Amino acid sequence: MSAELPEYYFRVRENGAFAFRVDTADRARRIEMEQIAVVNIRNGEIKPNGDRELTAEDLAAIKTWMEERLAILAARDIDDIHRAADYLNQTTHWAQSKATDDQLDLVTDTLLLAMHDLRTVLVRKKADRVLKARGMA
Structure with missing residues (x-):
């Protein structure tokens, strides 16, 4: 684990994430994670947690995470399709030689x-x- 923690943490869920601000500034060096927002990547919605107002830095970090997450999910989709083609080939071999x-x-x-x-x-x-x-x- 690196000595430097990121400023933000995103707990991924099915359609987005819970966004947390990470704080290690206390004397005991405990990690504090304060939920700041709920993020929905399907519709692009960012809901601040409670009465909180998100800073420009918060919004920038969340939007960057959303872009990166969408890229990851898109890459996974393509990888899944390539795996499906491989699986079809394996199924063909099974049907021809073993079934x-x-x-x-x-x-x-x-x-x-x-x-x-x-x-x-x-x-x-x-x-x-x-x-x-x-x-x-």
């Missing part, structure tokens, strides 16, 4: 419908992008 007829009976319809749905969406989105690039949409 029993009974196992295939359990999953075939579900997989076929999910893959058909995915293919339909991907083809439509690809067509939309092609038309847009040609100036036809």
